[in-house]
Amino acid sequence: MKKMEQKQEIKFLEDKRVYLRPVESKDLDIFYVKSLWDKEGRRLTGTQTVFSRLGVQNWFENISTDSSRIDLIICLQENNQPIGDIAMLDIDHQNRNSVVRISIFEQEFLGNGYGTEAMSNLLEFGFEILNLHRIGLDVYSFNKRGMKSYEKLGFKQEGIIRDELFYNGEYHDSVIMGLLKDEFIKYK
Numbered sequence: 001m002k003k004m005e006q007k008q009e010i011k012f013l014e015d016k017r018v019y020l021r022p023v024e025s026k027d028l029d030i031f032y033v034k035s036l037w038d039k040e041g042r043r044l045t046g047t048q049t050v051f052s053r054l055g056v057q058n059w060f061e062n063i064s065t066d067s068s069r070i071d072l073i074i075c076l077q078e079n080n081q082p083i084g085d086i087a088m089l090d091i092d093h094q095n096r097n098s099v100v101r102i103s104i105f106e107q108e109f110l111g112n113g114y115g116t117e118a119m120s121n122l123l124e125f126g127f128e129i130l131n132l133h134r135i136g137l138d139v140y141s142f143n144k145r146g147m148k149s150y151e152k153l154g155f156k157q158e159g160i161i162r163d164e165l166f167y168n169g170e171y172h173d174s175v176i177m178g179l180l181k182d183e184f185i186k187y188k
Contacts, residue, residue, distance in 0.1 A: 009080050012072060013121040018114050020072040020086060020121055023063070027073055028056050030082050030105070068092075070125075074104070074118045083109045086118050088126055088135075096133035098126060116149045120186055123153060127181045134180050140165055141173040154183040 011019040063071050068091050074084040084104035091098045100122060104115050126132045137155070139146045155177040163171035 023071045136178040138174045154185040155179045
């Protein structure tokens, strides 16, 4: 009797508890169900768009050929469970900068350092492999947990865009944060 071969997951970037792998077509249902319709995730990212399954498929086809971005799934080392996604966007090799974003899919995985660990790995890749000088992000002012995580990695507040998001009947500020290569604090 032949042993069934188990598919080996691609571990593009990895650390003790999480690894990052490329987004694949098999992940589209995860995005459609867990990421794009999670109430807290939508609030933290300011998402107000209504997504269709076909729209998610079109998004995947577009990002698959876009060399100015890296989209990855965050998985647990212990069982390969996808728990979020992370991306480096608008990669500008000439000016050596980019922006990042992250989303954890479910409440049970928030506040446990998984996002900080995943972001640390992506930042290290950006600074050490892509030779970027600056990586930025924006975070809504009510996302204190996110800001604390970014500050652990060395991000500094660079500015505020007042009342940028109108969500659930209220305006919210967007906090612009940036990190230079020599300010990066590896989270290990």
